[in-house]
Amino acid sequence: MSATWDLSSLYHGPDDARLDTALAAAKVAAASFVETHRGRVGALDAGGLAAAITAYEDLEETARRPGFYAHLLFAADTQNDAARRLVDRTREAALGIANAIAFFEIELKAMPDDVFERLARDAVLAERRHWLGLVRRRRPFTLSEAEERIVNQKNVTGRGALVQLFDELSGSLRFRVDDRELGGEETLSLLYEPDRELRERGFTAFLDGYAAHGIVWTSVLNGLMQDHRLECDLRRVPDPVLPTHLDNEVRPETVDAMMTATECHYELAQRYFRLKARLLDLPVLKNTDLYAPIAEPPAKIPLDEARTLVLDAFYAFDAGFGALAQDFFDQRWIDAEVRPGKRLGAFCASVSPRSNPWVLLSYTGTSRDVATLAHELGHGVHDRLASGRRPLDHLPPLTLAETASVFAEMTLTRTLLDREPRRDVRRGLLCAKIEDTIATVFRQNVLTRFEMAAHARRAAGPLTADELGELWWSENAKLYGDAVEMVPAYRWGWSYIPHFIHSRFYCYAYVFGELLVLALYQRYREEGAAFVPHYLELLAAGGSEAPDVLLGRLGIAIDDAAFWERGFAVLEDLLAELEATLD
Numbered sequence: 293m294s295a296t297w298d299l300s301s302l303y304h305g306p307d308d309a310r311l312d313t314a315l316a317a318a319k320v321a322a323a324s325f326v327e328t329h330r331g332r333v334g335a336l337d338a339g340g341l342a343a344a345i346t347a348y349e350d351l352e353e354t355a356r357r358p359g360f361y362a363h364l365l366f367a368a369d370t371q372n373d374a375a376r377r378l379v380d381r382t383r384e385a386a387l388g389i390a391n392a393i394a395f396f397e398i399e400l401k402a403m404p405d406d407v408f409e410r411l412a413r414d415a416v417l418a419e420r421r422h423w424l425g426l427v428r429r430r431r432p433f434t435l436s437e438a439e440e441r442i443v444n445q446k447n448v449t450g451r452g453a454l455v456q457l458f459d460e461l462s463g464s465l466r467f468r469v470d471d472r473e474l475g476g477e478e479t480l481s482l483l484y485e486p487d488r489e490l491r492e493r494g495f496t497a498f499l500d501g502y503a504a505h506g507i508v509w510t511s512v513l514n515g516l517m518q519d520h521r522l523e524c525d526l527r528r529v530p531d532p533v534l535p536t537h538l539d540n541e542v543r544p545e546t547v548d549a550m551m552t553a554t555e556c557h558y559e560l561a562q563r564y565f566r567l568k569a570r571l572l573d574l575p576v577l578k579n580t581d582l583y584a585p586i587a588e589p590p591a592k593i594p595l596d597e598a599r600t601l602v603l604d605a606f607y608a609f610d611a612g613f614g615a616l617a618q619d620f621f622d623q624r625w626i627d628a629e630v631r632p633g634k635r636l637g638a639f640c641a642s643v644s645p646r647s648n649p650w651v652l653l654s655y656t657g658t659s660r661d662v663a664t665l666a667h668e669l670g671h672g673v674h675d676r677l678a679s680g681r682r683p684l685d686h687l688p689p690l691t692l693a694e695t696a697s698v699f700a701e702m703t704l705t706r707t708l709l710d711r712e713p714r715r716d717v718r719r720g721l722l723c724a725k726i727e728d729t730i731a732t733v734f735r736q737n738v739l740t741r742f743e744m745a746a747h748a749r750r751a752a753g754p755l756t757a758d759e760l761g762e763l764w765w766s767e768n769a770k771l772y773g774d775a776v777e778m779v780p781a782y783r784w785g786w787s788y789i790p791h792f793i794h795s796r797f798y799c800y801a802y803v804f805g806e807l808l809v810l811a812l813y814q815r816y817r818e819e820g821a822a823f824v825p826h827y828l829e830l831l832a833a834g835g836s837e838a839p840d841v842l843l844g845r846l847g848i849a850i851d852d853a854a855f856w857e858r859g860f861a862v863l864e865d866l867l868a869e870l871e872a873t874l875d
């Protein structure tokens with residue numbers, strides 16, 4: 293089995309002449325699209341609009357493909373100069389095309405409501421109604437074209453400069469732990485060390501390092517929050533979270549119900565923290581013990597074996613699901629080898645429903661890596677199941693994006709648990725899954741609450757570092773209760789979270805995704821094979837409808853608090869299963 297991917301179905305290399313041909317063709321197509329439609333979108337009839345949307349979609353896809361290839365090449369080898377140059381070249385070309393055709397969505401938004409409603413009701417546009425709705429929903433908050441242009445330009449030196457300052461300063465920090473000088477990632481990874489004192493020294497050094505630049509983080513976050521508030525005022529957006537809800541295609545009430553339900557179950561997390569303290573033989577956990585290993589790391593799992601484990605679990609769930617995943621290995625759509633220069637982390641990327649997705653990870657043989665393999669292949673199968681959708685409808689919003697990946701991990705964990713007789717291995721599997729769920733559901737809820745409170749307070753003026761620290765501390769204290777003691781330096785815990793800077797209010801989508809999967813998994817356990825076709829249908833819908841519509845077809849009402857309860861019931865079962873290994 294090959295552990296590297298074969299990209300030749302895209303292009304033959306960074307010098308492939310077809311890259312230039314594709315970019316040139318996209319440029320010509322964009323010019324002709326502008327020529328035909330600019331200034332005339334509002335006058336199209338339904339048939340004309342349907343044809344224009346298809347042309348727009350094809351054009352976008354052609355323009356994206358060379359850049360997509362460059363991005364894969366670069367991820368596989370970040371030291372490759374030819375790949376880096378290709379990334380630059382394709383990015384510039386794609387940006388030029390995107391700017392040229394941006395008028396299309398602007399003109400669609402500008403159509404008067406009655407004209408738009410009449411068009412959208414036409415059967416010719418039935419398949420496009422959802423996408424048109426996505427474009428139109430920002431209409432009430434849109435400024436004039438000239439104002440939008442000013443906002444975009446001023447963002448480069450305003451918001452963009454603050455984000456860049458955050459990135460550059462946090463990327464440059466080094467932390468002294470004992471005699472070693474470490475980068476940020478390495479320092480944070482000390483939290484997984486078996487030595488308790490080392491974990492605490494490492495995390496404290498990390499937070500103290502951030503505290504030393506406290507003025508910068510405080511000023512950057514205050515600046516970004518004020519920038520967002522001013523822009524919301526200009527656009528008459530009533531609530532700073534609303535733009536995120538629009539992206540995620542969820543109603544504010546749904547998110548409120550979900551977050552409140554999560555808070556009602558903080559006690560489940562505390563129950564786990566107490567158990568973990570017992571497993572580590574500690575009277576009470578500190579927050580530097582949350583990720584401490586509970587046992588010797590198990591033996592490494594070779595990639596061949598991981599492939600078998602994951603595919604077995606997928607085939608047992610559904611033969612078609614298994615076969616769609618197996619192609620990634622047979623067709624070499626996956627790059628799992630560990631190599632110097634390869635990008636960190638893992639991803640599954642897809643350029644269009646008309647071609648296969650690609651998976652990248654660095655497989656080192658830990659059980660975490662096996663879970664990552666299942667996760668990314670879950671994304672891959674999701675993309676492939678949705679290959680019948682139009683490119684504009686292919687990928688779901690964030691709230692649904694992690695459905696197949698997290699479900700795949702859950703399937704793997706269950707398969708491993710069911711075949712594992714050794715108690716300590718079972719315990720390790722259960723702890724890993726529960727810790728993952730706590731980090732995704734409860735911690736992300738805390739992050740979102742902090743962010744919401746900070747934005748609300750910013751309306752009355754800038755927050756001091758102390759106030760931000762106090763807010764952070766009190767939101768975390770709600771989760772930890774008396775089950776976890778926070779180390780004093782954790783007052784600076786808010787300062788290093790990149791989501792607050794890069795993608796405001798992003799974190800609640802993690803809560804949504806994970807709870808949704810747990811609830812779907814519970815349905816699967818109750819209904820068995822009868823559930824599978826409904827689930828596959830949900831995935832095959834891709835991003836063609838909003839989450840509440842797609843889930844409604846499965847009889848799930850996401851506004852109903854009882855729905856979220858089902859997710860917590862799965863977590864409670866996992867906890868009970870873990871407790872049973874302790875007797």
Ligand SMILES: [Zn+2]
Nearest residue numbers: 667671694697
């Ligand atoms: Zn994912």
